[in-house]
Amino acid sequence: MSDNISVCWFRTDLRVADHAALTASMSVGPTVGVYVVSPSQWAKHDDAPVKVDFWRRALKALHADLADLNVLLVGLCVQEWADVPQAMLEFCQKIQASHVFCNRESGVNERQRDRATYRLLQAHGIVMEGFDDATLLKPGTVLTGAGVPYRVFTPFAKACRERLRTAMPVVLPAPRRQPMAPASILSLETPETLIDRAGYGDLNTQMRDRLATLWPASVDAAHERLAQFIESGLSAYHDQRDYPAIEGASKLSPYLAAGLLSPRTCFVAAARANQGELDSGARGALTWMNELLWREFYRHLMQAYPQLSMCKPMRPETEKVAWRQAPDEFERWAQGRTGVPVIDAAMRQLLATGWMHNRLRMIVAMFLTKNLLIDWRQGEAFFMRHLIDGDFPSNNGGWQWSASTGADAAPYFRVFNPLSQSEKFDPDGRFIRHWLPELADLPAREIHDPSPVARRARGYPDMMVDLKATRLRAIDAFKV
Known part of the structure; x- marks a missing residue:
């Protein structure tokens, strides 16, 4: 020293x-x-x-x-x-x-x-x-046999697992206490004081208190949530992660985005819970490790392809898609007034908590980019302006996946039907009832797509688009 x-x-x-x-x-x-x-x-x-x-x-x-x-x-x-x-x-x-x-x-x-x-x-x-x-492996070191970055997730993940199997990341302990730098040389303020003075955003006291309860921001809270998830959530993760009405997600994304948890800590914890296996063993652990590798994939892409940081699609030919300029429709989507219950419930969850379930992120993103044919970059920016776990590589990757513009994205002709998604992943309508209380008394068979009479009686809007017609419109736009 x-x-x-x-x-x-x-x-x-x-x-x-x-x-x-x-x-x-x-x-x-x-x-x-x-x-x-x-x-x-x-x-x-x-x-x-x-x-x-x-x-x-x-x-x-x-x-x-x-x-x-x-x-x-x-x-x-x-x-x-x-x-x-x-x-x-x-x-x-x-x-x-x-x-x-x-x-x-x-x-x-x-x-x-x-x-x-x-x-x-x-x-x-x-x-x-x-x-x-910020990654498990150094960006630029996971390459194909031709020496170029992977653009498809599955072989990328396989290559990562091969590397990690022979050299599992080492989680560093906290450094030892050392002599302090002379305090007399410093007259600067703390960063939290400067943030308070900057007055960034417009959060009222009620919202701040709600966020502090939902998302306590400390390393201790992060590790407590990780330990709880590994102990009681990991084994069923593969079965429960797509159902927004149940606590099946890890909800660790805000802690990863701010770095209260490192990806190494999470991956090593999952691997240990799976007896060190990366390709076999418990399906829940394997599925969550795969999700951590998706996060890794988007970071490696971001560094390999700088255009991703410049509002450019991974697939340049998709720049020719004739996105619609429809500000009124975008505003209805943003406020949760589309008339599609699962989408409106998801948007209300985002606006109230700063977080949205991952399955719902895909559903609302595909509705915006395919059924409304609105540029994915508008949705990407809106998410970043509202997400407590807003992480640019992952958010960009997720939006480009849904919009069929990114690396290993959903094919353009794959358009989620939000009603069938809702019926599949919220069969009893529990999530919808929580966030759309005006529909809470509807039976499960009707809550996913209420009748015109039920909508009018409850002040809930009609569906803003014809799902079948707009699906065909999106497919035609991508074909051109």
Whole structure:
């Protein structure tokens, strides 16, 4: 241990254990943690107010966790990432830091920010080093036999499992407590204070309290949920994950998106529960590990194909699809007034909780892009503006899958029928009754598609489109 002061730059990795950058930083010398608050950049990236509120609460918990390690956590406030390199340089010079450590992110804007910061710090004799902590395997290292990135999930997942079988990721313990950097050199505020001052978004007290109850933002809460899921939810995951009325999903996505949990921690926990098997054993564990590999797949694609960060489809020929400009129809979809109960219930769940069940995400996305023939990018941005687990690679991948524009996406002629999906995955209408109380008294046989008389009596709108006709319209649009 030297007397060099080191900086750990936190991003979407708000934890102390299994954190490669923090571990490296504390091996160099007394460490100062830094979090960049950039409200204008968040707005450009459609980061949801509910997600920023989750970050704020997670940073408050991180502040306490780092204090136990003698690590200070301070905030740097810049409006946009273009201002980050100079702000980071001035901060490092102020505290006489010799090193900056961080965990890499996959988006093109994030990588440009980091390259610019690296060059400026290097020019002033400050070392900056990055680690790949957001993935199980380093992006760019899982390649086909021809040496190119996979564009199809199944062989990608197989290649990942082969690598992981011979070299299972190691979950790093929290670093040991070290001497603290001199507090006298710092006069900066905490990141959570800066976020409060920025006043990002428009969350009222009632919404904040609801979110704090639904999604407690701390590493302890994240690990408690993971342990509970592994113990009581993993074995039935393959059977229950598609049914939104029951607690079949892990609901760990906000914790993965903010980095309160690492993908390594989750994957290793699932593998241990399956006696180390990655290809056989319990179906629930295998299914959840497969979902973690889908998350991995989208991150590897994001780094291999920068156009994905620039509102471009993975399949360039789909740019020729004649998407409709229908703002009134989009607004009905966004507000949960389509007249399709399962879709309206799903949208109300999103608006009230910041989260939507994954099966429902596919149903509402396919309805928007196929039945309404509205550009997937509008739906992608809307989700990011409302999701507490808004994760750009996964959200982009999911929308492009539903819109048939992405890698290994649903074929264009595959159009979910939301009524049959509703009947299959919410057979008794329990989910619909919860979020559409105006329909709660309808019998199960009618709740998925109420009669005109039932709709009028309950003030529920008629279905805004003909599902069969709009399905054929979408297929024709993609054929052209």
